[in-house]
Amino acid sequence: MHTKNSTYYNLHQFKIFFADFKGDILVAQAAIFFTAGFEANAATIAFILYELAMQPHLQTRLREEVLDAMDKNEGTLTYDGVRDMEYLHMVVSEVVRKYPPMPILDRVPNRDYVIPGTNITIEKGTAVYVPLLGLHMDPAVYPGPEHFDPERFSEKNRTTRHPFMYLPFGEGPKNCIGT
Ligand code: HEM
Numbered sequence: 001m002h003t004k005n006s007t008y009y010n011l012h013q014f015k016i017f018f019a020d021f022k023g024d025i026l027v028a029q030a031a032i033f034f035t036a037g038f039e040a041n042a043a044t045i046a047f048i049l050y051e052l053a054m055q056p057h058l059q060t061r062l063r064e065e066v067l068d069a070m071d072k073n074e075g076t077l078t079y080d081g082v083r084d085m086e087y088l089h090m091v092v093s094e095v096v097r098k099y100p101p102m103p104i105l106d107r108v109p110n111r112d113y114v115i116p117g118t119n120i121t122i123e124k125g126t127a128v129y130v131p132l133l134g135l136h137m138d139p140a141v142y143p144g145p146e147h148f149d150p151e152r153f154s155e156k157n158r159t160t161r162h163p164f165m166y167l168p169f170g171e172g173p174k175n176c177i178g179t
Pocket of ligand 1: 177
Protein backbone atom coordinates (compact mmCIF):
# COMPACT_ATOMS: atom_id res chain seq x y z
CA MET A 1 0.00 0.00 0.00
CA HIS A 2 1.28 3.47 -0.82
CA THR A 3 0.85 5.51 2.36
CA LYS A 4 1.45 9.23 2.41
CA ASN A 5 4.91 8.76 3.91
CA SER A 6 6.05 5.92 1.67
CA THR A 7 8.97 6.38 -0.71
CA TYR A 8 6.69 5.50 -3.63
CA TYR A 9 4.21 8.20 -2.69
CA ASN A 10 6.93 10.85 -2.33
CA LEU A 11 8.58 9.94 -5.65
CA HIS A 12 5.17 9.99 -7.30
CA GLN A 13 4.50 13.51 -5.97
CA PHE A 14 7.99 14.53 -7.10
CA LYS A 15 7.24 13.31 -10.64
CA ILE A 16 3.92 15.17 -10.73
CA PHE A 17 5.67 18.34 -9.56
CA PHE A 18 8.35 18.17 -12.24
CA ALA A 19 5.91 17.19 -14.98
CA ASP A 20 4.15 20.50 -14.24
CA PHE A 21 7.36 22.49 -13.98
CA LYS A 22 6.94 24.51 -17.18
CA GLY A 23 5.31 27.62 -18.62
CA ASP A 24 4.23 30.25 -16.07
CA ILE A 25 5.42 28.16 -13.09
CA LEU A 26 8.91 27.92 -14.57
CA VAL A 27 9.07 31.64 -15.42
CA ALA A 28 7.75 32.50 -11.93
CA GLN A 29 10.75 30.77 -10.31
CA ALA A 30 13.22 32.89 -12.30
CA ALA A 31 11.18 36.04 -11.60
CA ILE A 32 11.07 35.40 -7.83
CA PHE A 33 14.83 34.89 -7.70
CA PHE A 34 15.37 38.20 -9.50
CA THR A 35 12.84 40.24 -7.54
CA ALA A 36 13.18 38.54 -4.13
CA GLY A 37 16.90 37.76 -4.29
CA PHE A 38 18.62 40.30 -6.52
CA GLU A 39 16.43 43.37 -6.26
CA ALA A 40 15.89 43.10 -2.47
CA ASN A 41 19.65 43.01 -1.87
CA ALA A 42 20.42 45.82 -4.33
CA ALA A 43 17.81 48.10 -2.70
CA THR A 44 19.05 47.23 0.80
CA ILE A 45 22.68 48.03 -0.06
CA ALA A 46 21.65 51.32 -1.71
CA PHE A 47 19.72 52.40 1.40
CA ILE A 48 22.60 51.39 3.71
CA LEU A 49 24.96 53.63 1.73
CA TYR A 50 22.43 56.47 1.77
CA GLU A 51 21.81 56.33 5.54
CA LEU A 52 25.53 56.03 6.35
CA ALA A 53 26.27 59.03 4.14
CA MET A 54 23.60 61.01 6.02
CA GLN A 55 25.13 60.16 9.43
CA PRO A 56 28.91 59.77 8.95
CA HIS A 57 29.52 58.91 12.63
CA LEU A 58 27.59 55.66 12.05
CA GLN A 59 29.73 55.00 9.00
CA THR A 60 32.90 55.50 11.07
CA ARG A 61 31.72 53.05 13.72
CA LEU A 62 30.83 50.42 11.14
CA ARG A 63 34.12 50.94 9.28
CA GLU A 64 36.05 50.36 12.51
CA GLU A 65 34.16 47.13 13.12
CA VAL A 66 34.96 45.92 9.59
CA LEU A 67 38.66 46.82 9.97
CA ASP A 68 38.83 45.05 13.36
CA ALA A 69 37.26 41.92 11.87
CA MET A 70 39.80 41.98 9.04
CA ASP A 71 42.69 42.46 11.48
CA LYS A 72 41.62 39.31 13.30
CA ASN A 73 41.75 37.35 10.03
CA GLU A 74 45.05 38.42 8.50
CA GLY A 75 43.50 41.24 6.51
CA THR A 76 40.70 39.24 4.94
CA LEU A 77 36.95 39.04 5.42
CA THR A 78 35.66 35.58 6.21
CA TYR A 79 32.12 34.26 6.45
CA ASP A 80 32.48 33.85 10.24
CA GLY A 81 34.06 37.30 10.48
CA VAL A 82 31.02 38.87 8.81
CA ARG A 83 28.63 36.87 10.98
CA ASP A 84 30.37 38.16 14.12
CA MET A 85 29.92 41.81 13.16
CA GLU A 86 27.32 42.96 15.65
CA TYR A 87 27.09 46.55 14.45
CA LEU A 88 26.79 45.53 10.79
CA HIS A 89 23.87 43.35 11.81
CA MET A 90 22.28 46.30 13.62
CA VAL A 91 22.71 48.59 10.60
CA VAL A 92 21.24 46.09 8.14
CA SER A 93 18.34 45.32 10.51
CA GLU A 94 17.49 49.01 10.81
CA VAL A 95 17.66 49.47 7.02
CA VAL A 96 15.19 46.67 6.34
CA ARG A 97 12.94 48.07 9.08
CA LYS A 98 12.81 51.49 7.46
CA TYR A 99 12.98 50.32 3.83
CA PRO A 100 11.61 46.77 3.66
CA PRO A 101 12.04 45.72 0.01
CA MET A 102 8.73 43.86 0.33
CA PRO A 103 6.45 46.10 2.36
CA ILE A 104 3.44 43.74 2.22
CA LEU A 105 3.10 40.01 2.90
CA ASP A 106 0.30 38.10 1.22
CA ARG A 107 -1.41 34.80 1.95
CA VAL A 108 -4.46 32.89 0.69
CA PRO A 109 -5.77 30.32 3.22
CA ASN A 110 -6.47 26.88 1.75
CA ARG A 111 -9.14 26.21 4.42
CA ASP A 112 -11.39 28.30 6.62
CA TYR A 113 -9.26 29.65 9.45
CA VAL A 114 -10.52 30.85 12.83
CA ILE A 115 -8.15 33.39 14.37
CA PRO A 116 -7.25 31.86 17.76
CA GLY A 117 -8.99 33.49 20.71
CA THR A 118 -11.59 35.21 18.50
CA ASN A 119 -14.75 34.28 16.59
CA ILE A 120 -13.36 35.75 13.39
CA THR A 121 -13.12 33.33 10.47
CA ILE A 122 -11.02 34.02 7.42
CA GLU A 123 -12.74 32.09 4.66
CA LYS A 124 -10.82 29.78 2.38
CA GLY A 125 -9.61 31.63 -0.71
CA THR A 126 -9.69 35.11 0.87
CA ALA A 127 -6.68 37.27 0.01
CA VAL A 128 -4.96 38.39 3.23
CA TYR A 129 -2.43 41.22 3.21
CA VAL A 130 -0.11 42.07 6.09
CA PRO A 131 1.23 45.64 5.72
CA LEU A 132 4.56 45.11 7.44
CA LEU A 133 5.79 48.60 6.55
CA GLY A 134 2.94 49.92 8.74
CA LEU A 135 4.21 47.80 11.66
CA HIS A 136 7.80 48.96 11.11
CA MET A 137 6.75 52.61 11.12
CA ASP A 138 4.44 52.42 14.16
CA PRO A 139 5.66 55.20 16.52
CA ALA A 140 4.35 53.28 19.54
CA VAL A 141 6.86 50.52 18.79
CA TYR A 142 9.61 52.45 16.99
CA PRO A 143 9.62 56.00 18.43
CA GLY A 144 10.48 58.58 15.76
CA PRO A 145 10.19 55.93 13.03
CA GLU A 146 11.62 58.18 10.27
CA HIS A 147 14.90 58.47 12.18
CA PHE A 148 17.54 55.93 11.18
CA ASP A 149 18.90 54.47 14.42
CA PRO A 150 20.71 51.09 14.46
CA GLU A 151 20.58 51.15 18.30
CA ARG A 152 16.98 49.94 17.99
CA PHE A 153 18.59 46.58 17.18
CA SER A 154 21.17 46.36 19.95
CA GLU A 155 20.99 43.05 21.81
CA LYS A 156 19.16 44.75 24.69
CA ASN A 157 16.69 46.81 22.64
CA ARG A 158 15.61 44.19 20.12
CA THR A 159 14.21 41.91 22.85
CA THR A 160 11.85 44.63 24.14
CA ARG A 161 9.45 44.39 21.16
CA HIS A 162 6.95 41.77 20.07
CA PRO A 163 8.75 39.65 17.44
CA PHE A 164 5.88 40.05 14.97
CA MET A 165 6.34 43.82 14.97
CA TYR A 166 9.39 43.21 12.79
CA LEU A 167 8.80 41.12 9.67
CA PRO A 168 11.25 42.17 6.92
CA PHE A 169 11.75 38.54 5.86
CA GLY A 170 8.18 37.39 6.43
CA GLU A 171 7.21 34.60 8.79
CA GLY A 172 6.19 30.95 8.78
CA PRO A 173 6.74 28.22 6.18
CA LYS A 174 6.69 30.69 3.26
CA ASN A 175 9.21 33.11 4.70
CA CYS A 176 12.33 34.29 2.86
CA ILE A 177 14.81 31.54 1.96
CA GLY A 178 17.59 34.15 1.74
CA THR A 179 17.71 34.94 5.47
C1 HEM B 1 17.52 42.12 2.18
C2 HEM B 1 17.29 40.98 1.57
C3 HEM B 1 15.95 40.32 1.46
C4 HEM B 1 14.73 40.68 1.98
C5 HEM B 1 14.38 41.89 2.84
C6 HEM B 1 13.77 39.65 1.59
C7 HEM B 1 12.43 39.65 1.92
C8 HEM B 1 11.53 38.65 1.59
C9 HEM B 1 10.13 38.62 1.98
C10 HEM B 1 9.40 39.67 2.82
C11 HEM B 1 9.59 37.51 1.45
C12 HEM B 1 8.13 37.03 1.60
C13 HEM B 1 8.08 36.15 2.88
C14 HEM B 1 6.68 35.80 3.36
O1 HEM B 1 5.71 35.92 2.60
O2 HEM B 1 6.54 35.39 4.56
C15 HEM B 1 10.63 36.83 0.72
C16 HEM B 1 10.46 35.64 0.04
C17 HEM B 1 11.42 35.04 -0.70
N1 HEM B 1 12.75 35.39 -0.77
FE1 HEM B 1 13.62 36.99 0.14
N2 HEM B 1 14.43 38.72 0.84
C18 HEM B 1 15.75 39.08 0.75
C19 HEM B 1 16.76 38.38 0.10
C20 HEM B 1 16.58 37.20 -0.58
C21 HEM B 1 17.63 36.44 -1.23
C22 HEM B 1 19.11 36.80 -1.24
C23 HEM B 1 17.02 35.38 -1.82
C24 HEM B 1 17.63 34.28 -2.67
C25 HEM B 1 18.67 33.61 -2.34
C26 HEM B 1 15.62 35.45 -1.55
C27 HEM B 1 14.70 34.55 -1.99
C28 HEM B 1 13.37 34.53 -1.64
C29 HEM B 1 12.41 33.56 -2.14
C30 HEM B 1 12.68 32.42 -3.13
C31 HEM B 1 11.19 33.87 -1.53
C32 HEM B 1 9.86 33.13 -1.72
C33 HEM B 1 9.75 32.05 -0.64
C34 HEM B 1 8.45 31.24 -0.78
O3 HEM B 1 7.50 31.69 -1.43
O4 HEM B 1 8.40 30.14 -0.18
N3 HEM B 1 15.38 36.57 -0.78
N4 HEM B 1 11.81 37.54 0.83
